Amino acid sequence: MSNVYFDNAATTQIREEVLDRIMQVMRDVSGNPSSTHAVGRSAKSIVENARKTVAKILNVSAGEIFFTSGGTEADNLVINSAARDLGIQRIITSRIEHHAVLHAAEEAARTNNIKLEYVNLKNCGTPDEKHLEEMLRSSEEKTLVSLMHVNNEVGNMIDIEAVATMCKSYGALVHSDMVQSIGHYNIDLQKIPVDYIAAAAHKFHGPKGVGFAFVRKNSGLRPLIYGGSQERGLRAGTEGVHNIAGLETAMEYAYKNLEEESAYVKGIKDYFAERLQEEIPEAKLNGNCSNSEKSTYTLLNVCLPIASEKALLLLFQLDMKGISCSKGSACQSGSDKGSHVLQEILSGEDLGKPSVRFSFSKYNTKADVDYVIEILKEFLEGVPA
Incomplete structure (x- = not known):
C-alpha cells in the first residue's frame, strides 16, 4: 500500500x-x-x-x-x-x-x-x-x-x-x-x-x-x-x-530555498488539477483554487461528484489506501459539523457533495498524484480498489 x-x-x-x-x-x-x-x-x-x-x-x-x-x-x-x-x-x-x-x-x-x-x-x-x-x-x-x-x-x-x-x-x-x-x-x-x-x-x-x-x-x-x-x-x-x-x-x-521549492510545489498542485480535469471532469475546484494569482500554490479544495449517501465512505476509503488528506480544516476533522468556510461559499447542491482538501509540500511527487487520482476514479466508478 x-x-x-x-x-x-x-x-x-x-x-x-x-x-x-x-x-x-x-x-x-x-x-x-x-x-x-x-x-x-x-x-x-x-x-x-x-x-x-x-x-x-x-x-x-x-x-x-x-x-x-x-x-x-x-x-x-x-x-x-x-x-x-x-x-x-x-x-x-x-x-x-x-x-x-x-x-x-x-x-x-x-x-x-x-x-x-x-x-x-x-x-x-x-x-x-x-x-x-x-x-x-x-x-x-x-x-x-x-x-x-x-x-x-x-x-x-x-x-x-x-x-x-x-x-x-x-x-x-x-x-x-x-x-x-x-x-x-x-x-x-x-x-x-x-x-x-x-x-x-x-x-x-x-x-x-x-x-x-x-x-x-x-x-x-x-x-x-x-x-x-x-x-x-x-x-x-x-x-x-x-x-x-x-x-x-x-x-x-x-x-x-523559497524560489526552487515553491516552483516545485506549484508544479505538483498544477499537475493534480490537470489530472483531475482529465480523469474526473465533473469535479469542481472550490474558492479560487483554479486561479494561481488569487490562491496559494500549496493546496486544492475539490468538490467531488459523489452522492451524499456514498460520501461518508470517501475519507475512510482514502485512509485505507494510505492517503492522508482533509475534508476541511484538520482543526474541524473531529467535529460532526461541516466546514464553516464551505458553508459560506458553496451552493446547497455542492454542500451535499464531499469536498476534500489536498495540500502539498516539497516531499510530494507526481507519482503521489497519479496514485490518488487512480483511487478517486475507482471509488467514483464503484470498482473495488
Missing part, C-alpha cells in the same frame, strides 16, 4: 536539518534562558539569535517578535489584548477565518462589550474590499480588522498590502493570521502596514508547539499569560529553546 501525505496545510513533515538542530540544542543546551549564569546565557543567546533571524526575514526589528506556542496563541494574544487594552470599540473580521480568530473575536467582543461585525464575501469566498471600506467609512469607532492572508481551507489569498493600507487610512488597527503564508511567501512587514501577525513553525517544516506573534512597536498590549518577564513581559513562561531553534532553522531553509 502506498503512503501519500497530502495534508500539509494541517502540518508538514519536519526537515532533517531542523530535527538535527532541535536534537543538538536538547542535548547540548540545558539552561533556562532566564538564568544569569553561563549555561542560562547560552540558552538565552539561542532564543535571541532566533528572534533576530525571524525579524531579519520579515524586515522588522527583533523587539517586535514574540515567541508563542503557535498560531492560535498568537491570534488570541493579539485579539484579546487589543480589545482589552487599546480602547477597541469594534472588531471587523470575516466568517471564513480560522476558528482561532473567530472564537477569539467572539470572546473579546463579549467580555469587552464591543461590536463584532463581518465583512461580506464575494462568490468565490474572498472578503469584499468595497464592503470593508464602507464599514470603515461608516463609523469613527476605534476598530481592529482581522483578515487572514491565505485561507487554510480553500487557499484564497487577499492582497494583504492593499487591504492593510486601506484599513490604516481609516485609522484601524490590522491583524492578519499568516499561518498559511509565512514560510511560503516573501513577507516584508515594512511594506505591508499590518500591526500584528500570527505564524506557526509546523506549517513550514518546523516543530509543532511553537510560533510567534509580530507586534508592531509601541503597541500598548499587555499579556494574556501572567508570570515571569519572558518575551519582554508580553508572554510569561520558560521558552522552549529547542523548539525556537527549530523554528529558526525551518525559516532559514524555507526562505533560502
